Amino acid sequence: EPEVTQTPSHQVTQMGQEVILRCVPISNHLYFYWYRQILGQKVEFLVSFYNNEISEKSEIFDDQFSVERPDGSNFTLKIRSTKLEDSAMYFCASSEFGGEGSEQYFGPGTRLTVT
Amino acid sequence: ILNVEQSPQSLHVQEGDSTNFTCSFPSSNFYALHWYRWETAKSPEALFVMTLNGDEKKKGRISATLNTKEGYSYLYIKGSQPEDSATYLCAFSGGADGLTFGKGTHLIIQP
Numbered sequence A: 001e002p003e004v005t006q007t008p009s010h011q012v013t014q015m016g017q018e019v020i021l022r023c024v025p026i027s028n029h030l031y032f033y034w035y036r037q038i039l040g041q042k043v044e045f046l047v048s049f050y051n052n053e054i055s056e057k058s059e060i061f062d063d064q065f066s067v068e069r070p071d072g073s074n075f076t077l078k079i080r081s082t083k084l085e086d087s088a089m090y091f092c093a094s095s096e097f098g099g100e101g102s103e104q105y106f107g108p109g110t111r112l113t114v115t
Numbered sequence B: 001i002l003n004v005e006q007s008p009q010s011l012h013v014q015e016g017d018s019t020n021f022t023c024s025f026p027s028s029n030f031y032a033l034h035w036y037r038w039e040t041a042k043s044p045e046a047l048f049v050m051t052l053n054g055d056e057k058k059k060g061r062i063s064a065t066l067n068t069k070e071g072y073s074y075l076y077i078k079g080s081q082p083e084d085s086a087t088y089l090c091a092f093s094g095g096a097d098g099l100t101f102g103k104g105t106h107l108i109i110q111p
Helices: none
Strands: A005-007 A010-013 A019-024 A031-037 A043-050 A053-057 A065-068 A075-079 A088-095 A110-114 B005-007 B010-014 B019-024 B032-038 B045-050 B056-059 B062-067 B072-077 B086-093 B105-110
Touching: A005 A088, A010 A019, A019 A088, A019 A110, A043 A065, A043 A075, A075 A088, B005 B086, B010 B019, B019 B105, B032 B072, B045 B056, B045 B062, B072 B086
Parallel strands: A010 A110, B010 B105
Antiparallel strands: A005 A019, A019 A075, A031 A043, A031 A088, A043 A053, A065 A075, A088 A110, B005 B019, B019 B072, B032 B045, B032 B086, B056 B062, B062 B072, B086 B105
């Protein structure tokens, strides 16, 4: 069964460093998302992406964050200068269709630890 | 700020017993309610997407109901098995792309 994959599974970085989290969405999906979950808190929406541009972003997704689809298969989240509070589990998701009733399929997440 | 609440936070159930838990969400601007099953170190697995008031969906021993007028959904598990142990997340869609999640119900099935 097709699945969303994410690499790496765990990333440790120092404060102020740039990190890139990678995702390979399901191949026929057109809509892509990033979410994060800080330990002990709810999963939070960061950004959605369609047709090579951001379609929606939350307040969390500030200028430190960017997303890109560099080729036909990868979808990346870049954090330019990491802060301690960026430590979280980051989930990528994809869906075949847009719209509120469309099922979003999640990857297993990348645990980011900022020291 | 959208508020999605799940209760209880955690639940211990004896194998073979049936159980249920709740997700409450805003009753205005409702578009869809999603249920996910999430086992540690795995991807959250989509269980149901529900859009219509009164909707009932079923997948094996798991079923869900939806009341959009009062803003709640129930997830039921019949005859719990150890493999049902997981965190069950609900997520509300109010017309935006992003889902608003509850904190989850952590279910532990005791043999």
